[in-house]
Amino acid sequence: MRNRGGGPCILRDAALICPSNPEVYTLYRVPTTDIRAGMRLGKTIFSANGQVLLQAGTVLRESFIGPLLSYGITTVYIVNELAPDVEPLDVVSDETRIQLKDQMQRTMEEVRAALAEATHAGLRHFSPTIRTDGLKQTIDQIIAELLSNPKVAVSLVDIRSADQYTLSHSVNVCILSTLLGIELGFSLDDLRDLALGTLLHDIGKVAIPPEILNKPDRLTPEEAEIMKRHTVLGWELLKNQPEIPPTAAVVALQHHERWAGGGYPHNLRDNQIYRYARVCAIVDCYDAMTSDRIYRKGLSPAMALESLSGPMHGFFDPHFLLAFLNCIAPWPVGSMVELTGGRKAVVVAAERGRADRPRVRVLLEPDGSPTPQPYEIDLFRERHVEIIREVHEDADQYMREMAV
Incomplete structure (x- = not known):
């Protein structure tokens, strides 16, 4: 079997591996269980240890569902070929993410092993040394990558x-x-330090x-009370580390404190809560809500x-929350959305400071027929046009027809 880019595909570890497709396509996220034959993978999938499971550009089959689920991959990014020129940009490269995850995994394993050894030896007060040289170098790379994209609003949700x-x-x-x-x-x-x-x-x-x-x-x-102890336990592990500033260590202790109390x-x-912890509180909740878990699918951005700024707004520093809302795209680049009047469009760009009013390209009429001459609307300027909802069924139908 060959992918559309012409490269050979090989079967490895129960997954089909294909060369990267050099073309750029707009993407949308679907549950792994919704994979259908003919769909093309839009974003490379990695295992927990950084191994490539499926390369971007792979033409998918329904037989891939089982192997992907066995790796814990519950959603995938699919190419939406209605707008093949739209490029969704992630703010940090896959390589940097994988590098930091590998370093963090080693750190956690070292700490876990040291704690187990101390417990076995009957030590009640013990703080294993946490090495941070590698972590700090990768953090500098993350900061550099983020600073190199000063206008891009975050759109891609990490597949994990x-x-x-x-x-x-x-x-x-x-x-x-960061x-x-x-x-x-x-x-x-x-x-x-943050x-x-x-x-x-x-x-x-x-x-x-x-x-637990x-x-x-x-x-x-009872289990919830035990789980809550991770804040104090984290503080105890970090507070006396020579390579970790106290201002960084306090994040572990305070990231579940709430702006309005409780x-x-x-x-x-x-302001009793340190500012780093107030930042972490917002992001921690957002990432938890948008993450797929074994027992539930994550919310859309x-x-x-909407939850953060609505029923949960009292949890967070309002100034910090407003800044966060400016950074995150509610509708990721590549999303198919329904506009006022029933037209369907793809999101083509989202900028910080106006992430909730992206630029879109109208592709389908209210009756589902293709727009004769697709055109773009800047929702930041055209205030009378609203995004009603995100839709996938139109792109799904189009791709099923492409696969026939």
């Missing part, structure tokens, strides 16, 4: 293995928190029993942002 949630979540929170820090005007030194603190914000979970940490169902009240572990409120 469901059984590696804690690890991938920490990396994503680090990246998005992005928010840039938006807030933090200095370079502040960005480095990134390190948010990367390690859940390090205390290494001391939480695995049967990885439980696929709702926690009991958080844990100390029921702090407003639009739905998650």
